[in-house]
Amino acid sequence: MTTVSIKGMSCPHCVASVTKALQAIPGISNIEVNLEKNEATYRGDVSKDVVKEAIAGIGFEVVGYPT
Structure with missing residues (x-):
């Protein structure tokens, strides 16, 4: 799982x-x-840039990928 x-x-x-x-x-x-943690988790081998652009495209900001 990846967390953003x-x-x-x-x-x-x-x-x-x-x-x-x-x-x-x-x-x-x-x-x-x-919502409480301000995080999303997902499974998949997708570029972090693609995820960042999708989230930015709806008005939110990716501030990191905690481990």
Whole structure:
């Protein structure tokens, strides 16, 4: 699983938006978005840049990939 820290999420609608954006990326599965932790986890061998662009495209900022 890969975890990505996201800045700017504040409500369940934000969680739904991030989930939808990640679901649109081919090769990603098992998506879980946690509002309290401001993180999303997913399974898939996808470039971090692709994930970052998808999240930025809906108005949020990727602030890191904690291990």
